[in-house]
Amino acid sequence: MQGINMPMLMLRQAGSSLGKALLGSCRDLAPIVIVIAAFQVMILRQPFPEFFSIATGLVLVVLGLTLFVVGLDMGLFPLGEALAEEFARKGSLLWLLVFSFLLGSGTTVAEPALIAITREGARAVSEAGLIPDTHESIKAYALGVRLTVAVSVGVAIVIGVLRILRGWPLPYFILSGYGLVMLMTLFAPKEIVGLAYDLGGVTTSTVTVPLVTALGVGLARTIRGRDPLMDGFGLIALASLTPMIFVMIFGLVVH
Amino acid sequence: MEILFNPVKLLLATAKDVVPVLALLVFFQMVVLRQPLPRPGRIVFGFFLVLVGMACFLGGLDLALFPVGQSMAAMLTENVAGGSAASWTAYGWVYLFAFMVGFSTTIAEPSLIAVANKAQEASKRTVSAMGLRVAVALGVAVGISLGTFRIVTGTPLYIYILVGYAMVAMQTVLAPKFIVPLAYDSGGVTTSTVTVPLVTALGLGIASSVPGRSPVLDGFGLIAFASLFPIISVLGYAQIAQLVARRKGRMQ
Numbered sequence: 269m270q271g272i273n274m275p276m277l278m279l280r281q282a283g284s285s286l287g288k289a290l291l292g293s294c295r296d297l298a299p300i301v302i303v304i305a306a307f308q309v310m311i312l313r314q315p316f317p318e319f320f321s322i323a324t325g326l327v328l329v330v331l332g333l334t335l336f337v338v339g340l341d342m343g344l345f346p347l348g349e350a351l352a353e354e355f356a357r358k359g360s361l362l363w364l365l366v367f368s369f370l371l372g373s374g375t376t377v378a379e380p381a382l383i384a385i386t387r388e389g390a391r392a393v394s395e396a397g398l399i400p401d402t403h404e405s406i407k408a409y410a411l412g413v414r415l416t417v418a419v420s421v422g423v424a425i426v427i428g429v430l431r432i433l434r435g436w437p438l439p440y441f442i443l444s445g446y447g448l449v450m451l452m453t454l455f456a457p458k459e460i461v462g463l464a465y466d467l468g469g470v471t472t473s474t475v476t477v478p479l480v481t482a483l484g485v486g487l488a489r490t491i492r493g494r495d496p497l498m499d500g501f502g503l504i505a506l507a508s509l510t511p512m513i514f515v516m517i518f519g520l521v522v523h
Numbered sequence: 524m525e526i527l528f529n530p531v532k533l534l535l536a537t538a539k540d541v542v543p544v545l546a547l548l549v550f551f552q553m554v555v556l557r558q559p560l561p562r563p564g565r566i567v568f569g570f571f572l573v574l575v576g577m578a579c580f581l582g583g584l585d586l587a588l589f590p591v592g593q594s595m596a597a598m599l600t601e602n603v604a605g606g607s608a609a610s611w612t613a614y615g616w617v618y619l620f621a622f623m624v625g626f627s628t629t630i631a632e633p634s635l636i637a638v639a640n641k642a643q644e645a646s647k648r649t650v651s652a653m654g655l656r657v658a659v660a661l662g663v664a665v666g667i668s669l670g671t672f673r674i675v676t677g678t679p680l681y682i683y684i685l686v687g688y689a690m691v692a693m694q695t696v697l698a699p700k701f702i703v704p705l706a707y708d709s710g711g712v713t714t715s716t717v718t719v720p721l722v723t724a725l726g727l728g729i730a731s732s733v734p735g736r737s738p739v740l741d742g743f744g745l746i747a748f749a750s751l752f753p754i755i756s757v758l759g760y761a762q763i764a765q766l767v768a769r770r771k772g773r774m775q
Contacts (some may be wrong), residue, residue: 289666290632290638292659296630296631296636297631299626299627299630299631300588300624300627300628300631300717302627303623303624303626303627304588304591304595307595307599307620307623307741320749321586321587322586322587322591323587324583324586324587325582325584325585325586325587325588326583326587327583328578328579328580328582328583328586328587329580329583329584329587329588330583331576331579331583332575332576332577332578332579332580332581332582332583333576333580333631333633334576335572335573335575335576335579336572336573336576336577336580336633337576337633337636337637338569338572339568339569339570339571339572339573339574339575339576340567340569340573340637342566342569342572343565343566343567343568343569343570343571343572343573344544344569344570344573345637346561346562346565346566346569347548347552347560347561347566349550350552350561351548351551351556354552354556354558355556358556363551363555367547367551367555370547371544371547374543374544374547375544375547378539378540378543379540381716381719381720381771383681385719385723432659433600435739438693438703438704438707439703439707442707443688443691443695445693448685449684450681450685450688460679461681461687462680462744464744465680465684465744465746465747466723466744466747468711468746468747468750469710469711469714469719469746469747469749469750470714470719470746472634472711472712472714473540473634473716474577474633474634474715474716475541475544475573475577476544476636477634477637477711477712477715478634478637478638478641479544479548480640481637481638481641481708485615485641485645487708489645495701496645496646496708497642497645497646497649497650497704497705498700498701498703498704499700499704500644500704501644501704501705501707501708502704502708502709503708504638504705504707504708504712505707505708505710505711507711508710508711508714508750510567
C-alpha cells in the first residue's frame with residue numbers, strides 16, 4: 269500500500285501547487301487583459317479582431333508565466349544561490365569577479381529585446397543621417413551598440429559584487445553615476461541620447477534579473493556582517509545605469 | 524520583437540537566451556568550484572520549465588497582446604490628432620491609457636514577481652511582495668503617463684530626468700535605509716518582457732501621430748521614465764509606512 273500511496277500523494281501535492289501557481293498567473297495577467305479589453309470595447313468601440321487567436325494567446329501567456337515562475341524556483345534560484353554561497357566560502361575573489369562579468373555580459377549579448385532595439389536604433393540613426401544608409405553600416409552599428417551594452421552590464425555586475433563584498437553604500441554609486449549621465453548628455457549627439465536612456469532599462473532581462481538578484485542576495489547572506497535586504501540588492505540598478513554611460517561614450521567616439 | 528508565432532523558432536530563440544546562462548552556471552559549479560550540482564535532476568527540470576514557460580509566454584504575447592496593444596496605441600492617437608488642434612489637454616485619453624498600460628503590464632511582469640518574492644523572503648516579511656509590486660506598478664503608471672505628456676508637449680527629456688533624480692536623492696536621505704537598494708533595483712526590474720515592447724510601441728506610435736514630433740528624437744525615452752518613477756514610489760511607500768508606524772507608536 270505504501271508504494272502506491274506515495275506517488276499519489278506527490279502527484280496531488282504537485283497538482284495543488286501547480287493549480288495555485290496557475291491561479292496566481294491569472295490574477296497577475298488579469299489587469300492587462302481587462303485594460304486592453306475595456307479600452308477596445310468601451311472607448312474605441314471596435315470588435316475584437318480574430319477572437320480565437322487572442323484566446324489561444326491568452327491561455328499560452330498564463331501557462332507560460334506559471335511554468336516560468338515555477339521553473340525559476342526549482343532550478344535558477346537554488347543554483348544561483350548555491351554558487352554565491354560557495355564563492356563566498358571558497359574566497360576566490362578573482363573567479364567571483366570573472367563569473368560576475370561573464371554573467372552580466374554573456375546573458376545580455378544574447379538577449380532578444382536588446383537585439384531588436386539596437387537594430388531599430390541603428391535604423392533610426394541612419395535615417396537621421398549620422399551613419400551611411402547601407403545594410404552593412406547599420407548592422408555594424410547595431411552590433412557595436414550591443415557589444416557596448418554587454419560590456420557595460422558585465423562591468424556593472426563586477427562593481428556591484430565588489431560593493432556587496434566591501435559594504436560600500438549604494439546611493440553614492442547611483443547618484444554619482446547619474447551625475448555622469450547628466451554630464452554626458454550635454455556632450456553626446458542628441459540622436460543617441462534617447463536610445464541610450466532606454467537601453468539602460470531594456471538590458472535587464474527576464475532571466476538575468478532573478479539570477480543576478482539571487483547571486484546578490486546569496487552573497488550577502490553568506491558573508492558575515494552583510495544584511496541580505498540592504499546589501500543583496502542594487503545589482504540591477506547598476507546594470508541599468510552603466511549602459512547609458514557606455515552607449516553615450518560610444519556615440520561620442522563613433523560620431 | 525520580431526518573433527513570429529512559429530513554435531520551433533520561438534523555442535530556439537528562447538533557448539539561445541536561457542542555455543548560455545545554464546552553461547555558465549554549470550561550468551562554474553563543476554569546473555571552477557569543483558562541486559557536484561545540488562539535486563541536478565530538479566535543476567535541469569527547472570531550467571526546462573523556464574525555457575518552455577518563456578517560449579509560451581512570449582508566443583502568447585505575440586499572438587494576443589502585442590498586436591492589440593500596438594493597434595490601440597495607433598488608434599487612440601489617430602482619434603485625437605484627427606480632431607481638434609493639438610492642445611495637450613485633448614490627449615487626456617492617451618494619458619489615461621498610458622497610466623493603465625503602465626500599471627497593468629508591471630503587475631504582470633515576471634521578473635518583478637520573482638524579485639518581490641525574494642525581497643519578502645530576504646526581509647523576513649517586513650516587505651510584502653504584493654505591496655512592493657503595487658508600489659512599483661503605480662510608479663511605472665505615473666512615469667509612463669508623464670512620459671507621454673512629454674512626447675505630446677515636446678519638452679526635452681533630460682529636464683524630467685534631472686528633476687526626477689533630484690527627488691530620488693532627497694528621498695534617499697529621508698527614507699528608511701533598508702529599502703534604498705531594493706527601490707533602486709525596482710526601476711531596472713520593471714522594464715522587461717511585457718512592458719518594454721508595449722511601451723515602446725506606445726511611444727513611437729504617439730510620436731508619429733502627434734504633429735511636430737519626430738519618432739527618433741521623441742519616441743524613445745518612455746522606458747527611462749518607467750525605470751525612474753518606481754524608485755520614487757517605492758521610497759515613498761517605505762516613507763509612508765514608516766510615518767504610519769511612528770504615528771501608531773505615538774498614539775499608544
